[in-house]
Amino acid sequence: MERRKFIERASLATALTAIYPFGSNVYGANSKHKFNHIYAPHFGMFRHTAGGDLIAQIDFMAEHGFRALEDNGMMGRSIEDQNKIAKALERRDMKMGVFVIDGGDNWKKSLTTGKQEFSDNFLDTCKKAVEVAKRTGAKWMTVVPGFYERNLPIGIQTAHVIEVLKKASDIFEPHGLTMVLEPLSDTPELFLRYSDQTYSICKAVGSPACKILYDAYHMQRNEGDLLANIDKCWSEIAYIQVGDNPGRKEPGTGEINYLNLFKHLYNKDYRGIIGMEHGLSEGGEAGEKKLIQAYLNSDKFN
Structure with a gap:
């Protein structure tokens, strides 16, 4: 390891030790503190x-207690x-979270159209x-199924989406894989x-290969009433993502508790991945320390 990076990491550990003198997940694998949930950062966060x-x-x-990784752009990376x-994930006993099924510009090439x-x-x-x-x-x-098609009734669009997702489920189901549909607010x-x-x-669609990705940031913007709506849709939710609103930054920077x-998720026996699908409210190393602190604060429910 380069001397400068060693000093930087040592400085971070020292600062966090001052905050958590009796040990926490920020010390790494030997820490007394462990996150209750499996939180998944993405590349670039640190x-x-x-x-x-x-x-x-x-x-x-891994050294700071995170047990999963998300990488939306995984399909675009080299083999x-x-x-x-x-x-690296296997060596660190970490899980791989979602990546985006990206075959071009899905925002425009919409499954709602029914076009072959x-x-x-x-x-x-x-x-x-x-x-x-x-x-x-x-x-x-x-x-993400794509854009609303203004020339078609919503029921026809929905039928088109269901039809193609059934075919996609036939591709994924034999491999034990699940596509998660994400409603968005962009x-x-x-x-x-x-x-x-x-x-x-x-x-x-009626397949274990087709479920919901519930992103609390987007759902807070579009519909609110998060806990009640999670309960209503629970049987179809397979994956969770988070980000505070407004701003789409780390927990504690907005209005979501x-x-x-x-x-609530823990009490519902959710032990899956929670993707950290957001930015940081502050730049540099200070912002990364603040990010770790935000998850420590929000995870203190036991």
């Missing part, structure tokens, strides 16, 4: 402290990098995603926006 190397970032995450990441070219492109990408999942140990892949033009809408589609949300 780049100022851990450096730019992907494997060094994984090591840093060599995918294999390196998989080996979009369906074929999506299903071909699903087949490629199976190979990526096998290499990386992933079990879940994010799917623009009103998106077809999939609400938890009950996503629930009904998953029920219609993440202490209560994480406790």
Whole structure:
């Protein structure tokens, strides 16, 4: 390890030791503190402290109590990098979280249209995603059906989406893989926006390979009433992501009570991954320390 990086990490450990003198997850694998949930950072979240190397970032995450990794862009990485990441996760006993099924610009190539070219492109990408999942140990892949099609009634669009997702489920189910549909708040033009809408589609597809990715940030913006809506859709939720609102930064920077949300999930026996799908409210190493602290604070429900 470079001397400068060693000093930087030592300085971070010293600072956190002052805050948690009796031990916490920030000390690494031998810490007395363990997160209740399996939180998954993504690459770049700790780049100022851990450096730019992907494997060094994984090591840093593991040393600080994080037991999973998300990487939306995994399908775009080289096979060599995918294999390196998989080996690092295995060495650190970490899980691989979601990556995005990305076969082009899914925001425009919408499954709602019923057009054969979009369906074929999506299903071909699903087949490629199976190979990526096998290499990386992933079990879940994010799917966004695309834009609302203004020239078609909503029921027809929904039928088109269900039809292609059934075909995709036939690809994933034999491999024990699950695509998770994510309702988003980025623009009103998106077809999939609400938890009950996503629930009904998953029920219609009727496969363990098609479930919900419930991102609390997006759902707070689109519908609110998070705990009640989680309960109503619970049987179809397979994966959780978080980010505070407004701003889409770490827990504690907005209006969502993440202490209560994480406790609620834990009491429902959720032991899956919680993806840290957000940015940082402060830059540099100080922001990365603040990020760790935010999850320590929000995880203190036991």
